[in-house]
Amino acid sequence: MKITNIQFGLVKAPLKTPFKTAVRSVDYVEDTVVIVETDTGNRGYGTAPATALITGDTHGSIQAAIKHQIGPLLMGLEIENLNKCVGIIQSSMINNTSAKAALEIAVYDLFGQLYRQPLYKLLGGGEPALSTDVTISVDYIDKMVADSLSAVEAGFETLKIKVGKDIGLDIDRIKAIYSAVEGRALIRLDANQGWTAKQAVYALGQLESSGVKLELVEQPVKAYDFDGMRYITERVSTPVMADESAFSPKQVLELIRTRAADIINIKLMKTGGLSNAIKIADIAQIHDVECMIGCMLESSVGIAAAAHLAVAKAGVIRKIDLDVPSLVEFDPVSSNVVFSGPEIALQDTPGLGIECIENLQMIEA
Numbered sequence: 001m002k003i004t005n006i007q008f009g010l011v012k013a014p015l016k017t018p019f020k021t022a023v024r025s026v027d028y029v030e031d032t033v034v035i036v037e038t039d040t041g042n043r044g045y046g047t048a049p050a051t052a053l054i055t056g057d058t059h060g061s062i063q064a065a066i067k068h069q070i071g072p073l074l075m076g077l078e079i080e081n082l083n084k085c086v087g088i089i090q091s092s093m094i095n096n097t098s099a100k101a102a103l104e105i106a107v108y109d110l111f112g113q114l115y116r117q118p119l120y121k122l123l124g125g126g127e128p129a130l131s132t133d134v135t136i137s138v139d140y141i142d143k144m145v146a147d148s149l150s151a152v153e154a155g156f157e158t159l160k161i162k163v164g165k166d167i168g169l170d171i172d173r174i175k176a177i178y179s180a181v182e183g184r185a186l187i188r189l190d191a192n193q194g195w196t197a198k199q200a201v202y203a204l205g206q207l208e209s210s211g212v213k214l215e216l217v218e219q220p221v222k223a224y225d226f227d228g229m230r231y232i233t234e235r236v237s238t239p240v241m242a243d244e245s246a247f248s249p250k251q252v253l254e255l256i257r258t259r260a261a262d263i264i265n266i267k268l269m270k271t272g273g274l275s276n277a278i279k280i281a282d283i284a285q286i287h288d289v290e291c292m293i294g295c296m297l298e299s300s301v302g303i304a305a306a307a308h309l310a311v312a313k314a315g316v317i318r319k320i321d322l323d324v325p326s327l328v329e330f331d332p333v334s335s336n337v338v339f340s341g342p343e344i345a346l347q348d349t350p351g352l353g354i355e356c357i358e359n360l361q362m363i364e365a
């Protein structure tokens, strides 16, 4: 099975309610769709969102990187030599992790099709079921409490609360949500780089001493501020998770070596796809550091790939944040990963089992 062509499209799905974090507010999911074609007629699917504020990538940069730089190097490559395909994708240029992720996802999808196995089995196998948290956007306190209660009613047992906008208000937000859902749901926080290290220590200290139990706090400070991450990790009881600080295996090694984080959030759009995500999971497991599998606000093609990885690496990926299918009005993607509220079930069709992407708008090559 040889790569012969790469096509592009766009897929868009409106959100039920705006997704609001410390850095952005979004009303819909929009991904570049990458279709890798082969001489056997098989088509591999990958997707990437334009998360410019996190990865630096836009739809223009993703498509240009694939069209002009990485794509031409892949023509004629045999899918059975997955290592070669992945090696070329990763060494073709620096950065551009979203473009690399979309291509890797498509190539791994084809690898699964070649050997007629679902991806998670080719990655080592596992129990094909996961349970995800759901994100509560940062907002007025009453709205966040109401959203948290609806999520608990819908069966979610873990809530990922977005904070990082205003430290004083954040403490009130978390206390109000905690008392509304106490004993019914676990609370994890994500500040999306919105606090300073001192603010984080102060806020978490206040919450801890008032009896609020948090599962973890994600990326309290700026991505580059490894010293700040370590400062917080050393001073609070709540486990600290690195997200925007943890793109590459090398960064993860540094975070672990300097004890700047207790947990690592792996996202394919940060790692440049599955190959580096696997390396990160292995590094973390060697060091007894737990991981979360996360996602951007992105389509269910990328999220399906992440779910396959999480199943295969369940020994170290023990926290799941793959909630976008619950946040959209409708999911245009049908794959072999079925999302139903908090439950994620993987079926055994080959690769990612992409059957259809509704409303896919093809882009002229």
Ligand SMILES: C[C@H](N)C(=O)N[C@@H](CCC(=O)O)C(=O)O
Pocket (backbone or CB within 6 Å): 021, 024, 051, 135, 160, 190, 192, 243, 294, 295, 296, 297, 298, 321, 322, 323, 324
């Ligand atoms: C969607 C997921 N629950 C999430 O919160 N992901 C990111 C933010 C994604 C984005 O802004 O597109 C995170 O910071 O963990």
Ligand SMILES: [Mg+2]
Pocket (backbone or CB within 6 Å): 190, 192, 218, 219, 243, 244, 265
């Ligand atoms: Mg995060």
